[in-house]
Amino acid sequence: MLKYIIRRLLMLVPVLIGVSILTFSLIHLIPGDPARSMLGEKATEAQLELLRADLGLNDPYIVQYGRFLGDILQGDLGQSIQSKENIAYEIMHKLPATIELTIFAMIVAIIIGIVAGVIAAVKQYSWFDNISMTGALFGVSLPIFWLGLMMIWIFSVKFNVLPPSGRITAGTGLQTITNFYLLDSILTLDWQAFKDVFLHLLMPGVALGTIPMAIIARMTRSSMLEVMRQDYIRTADAKGLKKHLIVFQHALKNAFLPVLTVIGLQFGLLLGGAVLTETIFSWPGVGRYVYLAVLSRDYPIVQSTILIIAIIFVLINLVTDILYKYFDPRIRYD
Amino acid sequence: MKKRNPFTLFGFLLIMLLVVSACSSNTSSDDADAGNDNAEATEDNDSDKTLVFGRGSDSITLDAAIPTDGESIYVTNQIYDTLVRYETENTEVKPALATDWEVSDDNLEWTFQLRNDVTFHDGNDFTAEDVVFNFERWTTSSEFFYYGYMFGATEDNMKGIIDKVEATDDYEVKITLSEPNAPFLQTLAMPPFGIASPEAVEESGDDYFKNPVGTGPFVFEEWIPDDSITVSKNEDYFGEVAKVDQVVFRVIPDNGARFMELQAGSIDLMNGLNPQDIQTAESDEDLQIIRRPSMNVAYMALNTDKEGPMSEKLVRQAINLAIDKEQLITLYEGIGKAAVNPIPPSLWGYNDEIKDYDYDVDEAKKLLAEAGYADGFDITLYTFANPRDYMPQPKVTAQAIQEMLKEVNINVEIVENDWDSHLTATENAEHDMAFLGWTGDNGDPDNFFYVLLDKDNTKVGSAGNVAFYKSDAVHDLFKDAQMEMDQDKRTEYYMEAQEIIHDDAPWVPIAHTTPPLAGKKGITDYLPHPTGSEPFNLVEIE
Numbered sequence: 112m113l114k115y116i117i118r119r120l121l122m123l124v125p126v127l128i129g130v131s132i133l134t135f136s137l138i139h140l141i142p143g144d145p146a147r148s149m150l151g152e153k154a155t156e157a158q159l160e161l162l163r164a165d166l167g168l169n170d171p172y173i174v175q176y177g178r179f180l181g182d183i184l185q186g187d188l189g190q191s192i193q194s195k196e197n198i199a200y201e202i203m204h205k206l207p208a209t210i211e212l213t214i215f216a217m218i219v220a221i222i223i224g225i226v227a228g229v230i231a232a233v234k235q236y237s238w239f240d241n242i243s244m245t246g247a248l249f250g251v252s253l254p255i256f257w258l259g260l261m262m263i264w265i266f267s268v269k270f271n272v273l274p275p276s277g278r279i280t281a282g283t284g285l286q287t288i289t290n291f292y293l294l295d296s297i298l299t300l301d302w303q304a305f306k307d308v309f310l311h312l313l314m315p316g317v318a319l320g321t322i323p324m325a326i327i328a329r330m331t332r333s334s335m336l337e338v339m340r341q342d343y344i345r346t347a348d349a350k351g352l353k354k355h356l357i358v359f360q361h362a363l364k365n366a367f368l369p370v371l372t373v374i375g376l377q378f379g380l381l382l383g384g385a386v387l388t389e390t391i392f393s394w395p396g397v398g399r400y401v402y403l404a405v406l407s408r409d410y411p412i413v414q415s416t417i418l419i420i421a422i423i424f425v426l427i428n429l430v431t432d433i434l435y436k437y438f439d440p441r442i443r444y445d
Numbered sequence: 446m447k448k449r450n451p452f453t454l455f456g457f458l459l460i461m462l463l464v465v466s467a468c469s470s471n472t473s474s475d476d477a478d479a480g481n482d483n484a485e486a487t488e489d490n491d492s493d494k495t496l497v498f499g500r501g502s503d504s505i506t507l508d509a510a511i512p513t514d515g516e517s518i519y520v521t522n523q524i525y526d527t528l529v530r531y532e533t534e535n536t537e538v539k540p541a542l543a544t545d546w547e548v549s550d551d552n553l554e555w556t557f558q559l560r561n562d563v564t565f566h567d568g569n570d571f572t573a574e575d576v577v578f579n580f581e582r583w584t585t586s587s588e589f590f591y592y593g594y595m596f597g598a599t600e601d602n603m604k605g606i607i608d609k610v611e612a613t614d615d616y617e618v619k620i621t622l623s624e625p626n627a628p629f630l631q632t633l634a635m636p637p638f639g640i641a642s643p644e645a646v647e648e649s650g651d652d653y654f655k656n657p658v659g660t661g662p663f664v665f666e667e668w669i670p671d672d673s674i675t676v677s678k679n680e681d682y683f684g685e686v687a688k689v690d691q692v693v694f695r696v697i698p699d700n701g702a703r704f705m706e707l708q709a710g711s712i713d714l715m716n717g718l719n720p721q722d723i724q725t726a727e728s729d730e731d732l733q734i735i736r737r738p739s740m741n742v743a744y745m746a747l748n749t750d751k752e753g754p755m756s757e758k759l760v761r762q763a764i765n766l767a768i769d770k771e772q773l774i775t776l777y778e779g780i781g782k783a784a785v786n787p788i789p790p791s792l793w794g795y796n797d798e799i800k801d802y803d804y805d806v807d808e809a810k811k812l813l814a815e816a817g818y819a820d821g822f823d824i825t826l827y828t829f830a831n832p833r834d835y836m837p838q839p840k841v842t843a844q845a846i847q848e849m850l851k852e853v854n855i856n857v858e859i860v861e862n863d864w865d866s867h868l869t870a871t872e873n874a875e876h877d878m879a880f881l882g883w884t885g886d887n888g889d890p891d892n893f894f895y896v897l898l899d900k901d902n903t904k905v906g907s908a909g910n911v912a913f914y915k916s917d918a919v920h921d922l923f924k925d926a927q928m929e930m931d932q933d934k935r936t937e938y939y940m941e942a943q944e945i946i947h948d949d950a951p952w953v954p955i956a957h958t959t960p961p962l963a964g965k966k967g968i969t970d971y972l973p974h975p976t977g978s979e980p981f982n983l984v985e986i987e
Contacts (some may be wrong), residue, residue, distance in 0.1 A: 149513065281693055
């Protein structure tokens with residue numbers, strides 16, 4: 112097992128080199144450049160040239176890429192071209208925001224998705240099955256910005272029960288340690304802040320979790336249906352085993368592998384793909400950070416942040432693979 | 446029995462929801478009219494008057510001398526003072542850090558008397574040496590964009606037209622120019638020329654952009670990137686001390702969501718309103734719409750340099766005739782006014798004797814026939830994807846023009862790009878026609894005319910004049926106006942230039958907008974400035 116993990120981690124190297132080359136080429140392929148976007152439409156050519164030279168944008172691409180790679184190898188993620196802010200510092204603040212939101216969204220999605228999927232499978236063709244699966248279809252097709260705005264309208268404007276946006280109310284005075292605010296509020300035993308952060312998480316979390324929830328529900332249902340028709344389930348039933356034991360102990364564990372794959376993939380996707388949710392709910396996360404950096408051609412931010420997200424994506428997949436073994440002991444990695 | 450397990454989970458979820466809703470209803474009952482968490486928190490900080498301003502994006506830097514984006518300048522305008530400031534409602538200048546000034550007969554030496562009662566937010570006294578320090582700092586790097594841009598700095602001469610800045614006394618500064626510059630005072634009033642505390646600049650080094658220290662009406666407190674910037678009242682301000690204790694600039698990227706926050710009461714004031722929300726705000730008895738006076742122009746540049754129909758004056762005039770501007774203005778949903786000239790009517794020098802081209806399809810067809818294009822032709826119209834202040838619906842506007850020009854047999858292909866790509870494409874002269882706009886910097890007509898229509902700015906790859914309009918007559922008038930100090934004379938030059946431009950028709954001027962802000966009813970004395978930002982010290986909130 113350990114050997115397997117080490118082997119997988121070593122595979123990170125070529126993957127990351129690939130990702131960095133791809134990101135570098137793509138971002139440099141789009142027209143426009145950071146000097147232009149910093150100085151705006153008002154700059155003269157002389158000024159642009161001067162700034163480009165200062166920023167090293169006139170060097171050949173290979174030199175620029177080499178410089179980027181060299182910095183990364185020394186653990187330096189570089190500086191934002193626009194703001195001069197240290198990228199590592201920004202990521203330390205924005206990645207936790209996104210991860211916290213993603214974990215929350217995934218917990219909501221997994222709990223509701225699996226429960227709904229299992230019940231729908233056990234009670235196939237029942238009213239619950241029909242309603243939840245139609246609901247899931249809606250869930251996958253709902254545009255997130257619409258859902259988000261509707262939620263803000265209902266819960267913040269109409270009923271005033273949830274804060275409309277942001278991570279925390281200004282002036283709450285939470286002492287940040289890890290920048291995972293929920294965790295920080297627990298660590299500092301600041302329950303006022305905990306409640307505040309939790310309330311802020313609810314709407315964006317549910318909005319972001321909707322699509323994965325629907326996918327997980329549908330996947331769980333179809334996978335469960337397949338397993339429930341297996342001989343060993345009938346045997347267990349014939350033996351007089353209690354139904355919930357059959358469903359949860361025997362069926363679900365076996366039906367879980369494909370669901371786990373979906374969960375792993377969705378998790379990774381949400382990390383970089385929460386841009387819309389982050390925009391609607393003013394969530395200062397990493398998705399929007401990269402999105403804005405692409406718009407302003409802030410090359411270092413795009414390159415470094417995507418690299419970090421890629422690493423996390425690969426690690427999540429590794430964890431998923433290791434979890435397979437728990438759910439299906441027949442799987443051997445050595 | 447069979448169902449117990451799933452229901453336990455559901456039960457758990459239900460309880461969680463109940464707990465949450467209990468928590469939140471507590472909040473609203475605790476605080477009957479605040480109702481909302483954010484409002485509650487501000488109430489908690491004793492009786493502080495906090496103004497929360499919602500906007501679409503964060504500041505990039507708080508070093509006054511660097512930014513070109515409106516959102517950064519919005520905040521630096523609170524923290525710093527300039528030698529002179531704009532009047533609250535127009536672009537004439539009034540004393541600020543300088544109380545008085547005079548210019549030598551050759552228009553080259555400007556002597557400023559400074560206030561002797563000003564301290565920086567870090568406690569240091571403000572003196573003439575600090576002014577010298579700032580001017581010298583601005584010449585040290587190309588990132589101090591506005592200095593280079595307004596004073597013509599180049600790689601070989603980073604000082605541009607400012608030869609020397611000397612402290613002739615503790616509270617007297619002499620600035621020597623290498624050539625007369627008519628808009629000089631108006632330029633010095635621009636927020637990028639805010640005076641920073643030299644000690645803070647040196648102490649913070651590379652981190653100065655997030656630890657700004659000036660002399661302005663508000664002191665910088667905190668910046669949570671992509672979330673909020675907080676500034677608090679400067680009790681010792683030499684001008685009018687702010688009426689609110691704190692201003693929080695909150696980032697709420699989505700226009701619709703931001704408006705909902707205003708309705709929910711978690712912000713007090715916002716910019717970047719969706720046009721369709723203006724009506725809602727106007728009919729809401731708790732809200733008000735505040736309009737910023739126009740200092741911009743939206744136009745369609747006709748690439749006069751491109752071989753083919755666009756290089757013909759008759760064709761350009763025909764296009765002007767074929768466009769129904771009143772219809773285009775309806776797309777501005779109440780925030781725009783049809784443009785006739787390249788500068789907005791609020792600027793001095795505006796020629797109001799010029800009559801706009803009538804909407805006259807027959808006349809347009811006649812001119813096209815005269816130019817030999819009776820059967821029409823194919824051209825491109827370059828536009829940008831996202832709304833900008835001066836053009837809320839670029840795509841629909843482009844489609845409307847496409848329809849109008851079809852009437853005169855001109856077949857328009859619309860090319861839509863994101864903003865950066867659009868700028869690159871238009872500067873490279875790829876377009877036949879292109880949408881662009883301009884927001885004035887210093888309230889001087891030169892800042893529109895010279896940049897947008899002078900032949901000096903037509904170099905492919907970096908053109909500000911994307912009509913690539915190269916008129917020697919106009920160039921001479923612009924240059925004369927730059928050298929002349931007398932405003933009446935300058936007005937004459939600009940009047941004449943506008944007539945030539947109108948006849949040559951390098952543009953179809955489209956609109957000037959009055960960008961709306963929305964705020965709670967209780968806000969008074971918020972006076973939006975034409976330049977795009979204003980200090981908040983006069984604002985009152987109930």
